Structure formats: structure tokens, C-alpha cells
Amino acid sequence: MTYTMSQRVRKFALTTHITVSVGWIGAVAAYLALDVTIVTSQDVQTLRATYLAMELIAWYVIVPLALASLLTGLVMALGTRWGLFRHYWVLISFLLTVLAVVVLLVETQTISQLANKATDPTTSSTELRALPSTLLHSGGGLVVLLMILVLNVYKPPGLTPYGWRKLQDQRTESRPSGRSN
Numbered sequence: 001m002t003y004t005m006s007q008r009v010r011k012f013a014l015t016t017h018i019t020v021s022v023g024w025i026g027a028v029a030a031y032l033a034l035d036v037t038i039v040t041s042q043d044v045q046t047l048r049a050t051y052l053a054m055e056l057i058a059w060y061v062i063v064p065l066a067l068a069s070l071l072t073g074l075v076m077a078l079g080t081r082w083g084l085f086r087h088y089w090v091l092i093s094f095l096l097t098v099l100a101v102v103v104l105l106v107e108t109q110t111i112s113q114l115a116n117k118a119t120d121p122t123t124s125s126t127e128l129r130a131l132p133s134t135l136l137h138s139g140g141g142l143v144v145l146l147m148i149l150v151l152n153v154y155k156p157p158g159l160t161p162y163g164w165r166k167l168q169d170q171r172t173e174s175r176p177s178g179r180s181n
Contacts, residue, residue: 005079013079017072024065025145031057031138038133044125051118051131058104058111066101073097086163093151100144107137 005013034057037050073094077084085091114131117123159167 004081010080013072013075017069017076020065020068020072021149024062024069025142025149027057027061027065028138028142028145031062032135032142035133035135035138038131039135042129044128047128047131048118051115054134055111055115058108063104063108066104070097070101083163083166085160086166087155088158088160089151089154089156091160093148096144096148096151100141100148103137104141107134110134 031054034050034054038047038054041047041050074084076082077090077094082090084094111134114134117131118128
């Protein structure tokens with residue numbers, strides 16, 4: 001059963017979803033800039049500050065926006081005619097978002113460990129310069145988010161088997177019975 005939102009509620013939900021989703025992409029882009037700084041800088045103070053900033057952005061900006069995007073996307077899927085399981089593009093978008101959130105939550109543990117090591121005054125400059133970056137994850141995350149964006153803008157055609165059954169059910173229900181009493 002699909003709940004259909006009123007136009008006012010749908011517009012509010014869509015505006016919220018777009019805002020948090022685009023915010024997520026922007027926050028990952030900002031994080032990526034910090035990751036590039038980690039790879040290119042040899043200045044100890046810059047590295048310490050950058051690892052700390054990465055942890056703050058990850059936990060207080062990216063994670064909340066990612067969770068909000070997942071939640072509002074689910075609301076949009078379940079509350080509109082698109083449904084969650086009717087169209088491949090919606091299902092793939094949802095699964096990619098879930099995957100991105102799970103990877104993000106796992107990666108935040110690594111980010112926190114790196115930030116703790118970087119901000120520890122006993123970490124030498126040699127150890128600090130040897131800390132790994134999370135560039136592969138942030139770059140890959142941005143690519144996944146952009147793929148989701150493209151899917152949601154272009155909405156490639158294709159109904160899932162469930163979507164086909166629902167479409168057939170709707171056609172059957174809308175046909176006149178053919179009998180007159």
C-alpha cells in the first residue's frame with residue numbers, strides 16, 4: 001500500500017530531500033578538499049588541523065546529512081507514485097544510498113582514529129606525515145553520490161517485476177467490468 005502525500009506535503013518533503021542530499025554532496029566535496037590537503041601538505045600544523053577538521057566535518061555534517069538524505073529519500077519513495085520497489089532507478093538509488101551510509105559509518109571510525117593520532121602531542125612529525133589519507137573513500141563516495149544524483153534526475157525507464165504487477169493491477173481495477181445489470 002502506497003500513501004500518496006498531498007501536494008503541499010510532497011513539495012515540503014521534496015525540498016527537504018533535495019536540500020539534505022545536495023548538502024551531503026557539498027560536505028563530501030569539502031571533506032575531499034581536506035583529504036587532498038593531507039596528501040599534498042608536509043606542514044605538521046596543517047596536517048594536525050586538517051585531520052581534526054576532517055573528523056568534525058565527518059561526524060557533525062556528513063553523517064547527519066547522509067542519514068537525513070536516506071530518511072527523506074525513503075519518505076519520498078514510499079509517499080509518492082514512484083514507490084520504493086516499482087522502478088529500478090528508485091531501488092538502485094536507495095540501495096546505493098544505504099551502501100554509502102554504511103561505508104560512511106564504518107569509515108568514520110577510521111577518521112576518528114586518524115584524528116586522535118594526529119592531535120596527540122606525542123605523535124612525531126614523521127609519524128604524522130606517515131598517516132594514511134582517506135582520499136580513496138572520499139573520492140569514491142563523491143562518485144557514488146553523483147551517480148545517485150544522475151539516477152534521480154534522469155529517471156531511466158524500467159519497472160521491476162513488482163512494478164509490472166502493480167501496473168497490471170491498476171489497469172485491471174480501472175477497466176469497466178463489461179457487465180450491465
